[in-house]
Amino acid sequence: MRIVTAGESHGKCLVGIIEGFPAHVPLDREQINYDLWRRQQGYGRGPRMAIEKDEIIILGGVRGGLTLGSPIAFQIKNRDYENWQGYLDPWGPIKSGREVEQPRPGHADLAGAVKYGFRDIRNVIERSSARETAVRVAVGSIAGQLLALFQIRAVSHVVSIGQVQLKERVSDFSALETADESVVRCVDPIVTEEMVQEIRRAEREGDSLGGIFEIRITGVPIGLGSYVHWDRKLDGKLAQALMSIQGIKGVEIGDGFQSAKNRGSQTHDPIFFSQEQGYYRLTNHCGGIEGGVSNGEDIVIRCAMKPIPTLTKPLETVNIRTKEPALAGVERSDTCAVP
């Protein structure tokens, strides 16, 4: 299955093509739009989120709510495009006077401008923006509807924001599904309140915060991925997919970094068998993946997202034209798909 995405943050639209998706899979448009809406929520979201109300428009590969086996193509319109057309029109002319020349630390701005030799960093910003994750959310929603046919379901929730963190690991899938009721997607109402305070504190100081979220996938059969070749290992593939999300700086599976501190006897999950359950475990330190293959337990992954680079106290930078010191622009980056 190939996933190819395109589109600029303030261009006409975002586009995605899923090639290799099976035929006969029923898709629920409301579910996809709900997932897109969910991406746009989150405590303290910026003004861009108020402008965009993302909706999937299928361009190919789906007929009467069923996939055709043909490539699934879709677009998500950028409502903000009308304000930007003069600056981003594919065929031009491009109005001058609004070039971005001050790369924001923490973004691809400088590296992108140097790599491609751009004088207007807007060319980088438009594609490196976290708004691109809207396409990935739509792809994920469609893929999730395929997996749901096999009773494989995923949930995600926020484990920490700044210094505030959930005290205990919650492994009950239904409990985790309640996370959406929290403004910060934390399953614990008290910790939710602390997180909100933590965010307010940072805001007052013109600063920003990151956090850690956890993904739990249940219903996974034994045997997804394979140990036979390095690039077939399920943990490696998930690590790439997640680390490539804007703002992610760390990925761990199961006990992750903690397992490097624990003893072997605390880390490996003894194997049991019963007629009713087949093979099963009483623990899940390995996060559902052993040797690069799913072992039938829930897959559990945590990702660390760094604080949003846009601060009200702007960071020091350099003008790429004049090479003079400057303050990073206040381009409000669209924050990432906090799950």
Added chain:
Amino acid sequence: MRIVTAGESHGKCLVGIIEGFPAHVPLDREQINYDLWRRQQGYGRGPRMAIEKDEIIILGGVRGGLTLGSPIAFQIKNRDYENWQGYLDPWGPIKSGREVEQPRPGHADLAGAVKYGFRDIRNVIERSSARETAVRVAVGSIAGQLLALFQIRAVSHVVSIGQVQLKERVSDFSALETADESVVRCVDPIVTEEMVQEIRRAEREGDSLGGIFEIRITGVPIGLGSYVHWDRKLDGKLAQALMSIQGIKGVEIGDGFQSAKNRGSQTHDPIFFSQEQGYYRLTNHCGGIEGGVSNGEDIVIRCAMKPIPTLTKPLETVNIRTKEPALAGVERSDTCAVP
């Protein structure tokens, strides 16, 4: 560039092909063999390490010490093969009586046997074994010799073993290169001694330990990887390559999981410019990658390795033939490429 590997742990040999490698690159055989030897070192290595003394044998793609642009093929012989031939001969017959039926928790054993329907878990063990990393070390050594032509160099060192950890981040490249002098590859002699004690303690208790290692790559130009597509991002590619190594459960870049706890003002690296240095930073919280693109600073990555699953106190498991409870076999897994 394509990297394809093959070979069983106790089969005739391991094999690798690097397709797409440029022509005219001088390769140093001693460097590759040194890197293979280095993989086999480490405090408390098992008896297998004493048997194997890995050496690269080039089968194609190199002539007179120069690459030809043709695919580079090589093998690394398994000296232990002569003891295993009757059990692993490609054409058989296979001696019976030594089938592995007790999957080891923490390995691909159970998932692999279920996925492929094997009755002898040896079929899984032989390929999922960490001995496969010998091929990756050879590939890495060859790739490193290409990168060295561009003054890009990598070093790795051990940051923690069990509960013992290096107190401070060491960012001086030359200092890190001294890590090989330590039996546990830690740059601090006092911490080295503590790590050795930690290992002895675990051993006495029939237990095992994992640890965290750090990779630092210096001389990286601005612009490797790209933000334009999710699967071109350098951080994602590195995460896959590292997470797919046997025993790795976590990967973080720069401040990684810590950056999820810090403020934005502590996390993003202000940009400066001087005629001599070009663009530069005074900090490197992002670990040399912003927006999926190298930013010219050192790339810094940490990986968490779980404890080796082979314990003298064996773990509970199940016989896959009888489905009766059992104790995990004492197959000594070849431990992974601790850097």
Added chain:
Amino acid sequence: MRIVTAGESHGKCLVGIIEGFPAHVPLDREQINYDLWRRQQGYGRGPRMAIEKDEIIILGGVRGGLTLGSPIAFQIKNRDYENWQGYLDPWGPIKSGREVEQPRPGHADLAGAVKYGFRDIRNVIERSSARETAVRVAVGSIAGQLLALFQIRAVSHVVSIGQVQLKERVSDFSALETADESVVRCVDPIVTEEMVQEIRRAEREGDSLGGIFEIRITGVPIGLGSYVHWDRKLDGKLAQALMSIQGIKGVEIGDGFQSAKNRGSQTHDPIFFSQEQGYYRLTNHCGGIEGGVSNGEDIVIRCAMKPIPTLTKPLETVNIRTKEPALAGVERSDTCAVP
């Protein structure tokens, strides 16, 4: 560079994404639209061609007429969609009573219906239709504008239609560029007239014709493609790209099938050198590719297109629901990109 296409023949639109295209390439919209228009010409085109007037709409990757290095996404609207919406709406409901149940010989109809288990062959027709080549023409036009920066240009012309064929090989590039002036894209006005007669004759008899076209690419440097690996060979890649076009049943390079009849001394092109020209040849039997690598001469390829399967005398087939004999439907397939 990755080329991914999507879209149904009578759906909302066709979509393409070109991922990996370089930045800073100037694109000419008129050229792309001209190439799309050219695809729709040809003597004896069906009514569908009158409905559609294809135009590229860039969705991403281009700004002010310059590529951004970001994926180039585009769509081509199907004007006919409004007549089909009730039958092809992504979300439905789908009107019944117009299911296609009679697979047309010569199309993917039967194989597609069996492969995917469709009861309505429309699901196959919509994607297997030669209208998909509109996306490839747009991709080709964009790629051609990149190649033109390096003075690499391609032309194509019709060599034969049915039994009528051009008597002599024309190798002058400028002469070939005049082919567009012929209604059947043949460089010779007399042969053009004979071809038109040949088509009329077949039409009168309710039959259809195929033909052979030739592509000539000039300005090609020595060294495109490589002999080092089977899937890097330029001839193999071109053969796949061309054979995958709807209706193509044969591909040959240079003297092609004739070279299997000729002697070696008539087939290989002696090598010469002069200060002005560098290496050059006086003959080009090999069609510009030796050992899978371009040799600096014009690349010359011929492709055989079978007659359009839609005849006024319909072909025998079987109803896939009733399994009763039937006559193939008169669905007018959009004919392929005759060059």
Added chain:
Amino acid sequence: MRIVTAGESHGKCLVGIIEGFPAHVPLDREQINYDLWRRQQGYGRGPRMAIEKDEIIILGGVRGGLTLGSPIAFQIKNRDYENWQGYLDPWGPIKSGREVEQPRPGHADLAGAVKYGFRDIRNVIERSSARETAVRVAVGSIAGQLLALFQIRAVSHVVSIGQVQLKERVSDFSALETADESVVRCVDPIVTEEMVQEIRRAEREGDSLGGIFEIRITGVPIGLGSYVHWDRKLDGKLAQALMSIQGIKGVEIGDGFQSAKNRGSQTHDPIFFSQEQGYYRLTNHCGGIEGGVSNGEDIVIRCAMKPIPTLTKPLETVNIRTKEPALAGVERSDTCAVP
């Protein structure tokens, strides 16, 4: 499934890795060696063929005659290596005085030397040599043993050599299997004799000949390949695989180039159905592939091979060092896998 090959023509060995091959497939070593032996036969083969007696040596992925699901790695030794070691040793030193400086027309020699900047064309010859097809034959034999489990079998035979050709299309699979009894692999004994005379005639005149061979694959189910995306079409994939074989200049499926001359009513294969046979055809003009998908009939492909470029009357060329006119070297190229 990935197929990666490596190895030089007179180097230590040829190497292949098949990654993604299923587990539990029984492999027959004698069949593979027979297929390798068969590659080396053929009327008028050169002296190299007498030196090499190819045999497969499995390096990984097979145990007791069964595949493991792990990558299958193998080597084929070059017996001639001992005579070449001083010139081709991976680590050198390389004896001087035997550099190849006169590129042979019809080979990758000149293009390869220019592309990679080699002064010794031996670096090109060693990899571009048709001896590389030995690896492909082994891969094909292994793949064929998998397909045989599904009753899919392939045969090939020679249709023409030079001007002499088989008069009629032979479509009986068993009859085609007798082709191996002919010294030139032609099913007709009289035509065989004419072909031998044709070869002798060319030899006497210091010239060489090419020919056309046909591949027939029987037992193919409906539905291999797909019309949904250009690079999933079975005809395109086969065309690439075949055109990338050394010496092949044309590929056609079914009636191929002839279908461009015939009428539609002669070209498309009407569809019938019976309870016993399911869907079937009485004709097979399309060669078993419609719309890029197998249609259940035999797949029939013809390939044109140009004459071997090595002539006793040497061709004109240029010395790449001196740029003086020269005669092409008499390096006997290993002729290709005539089927």
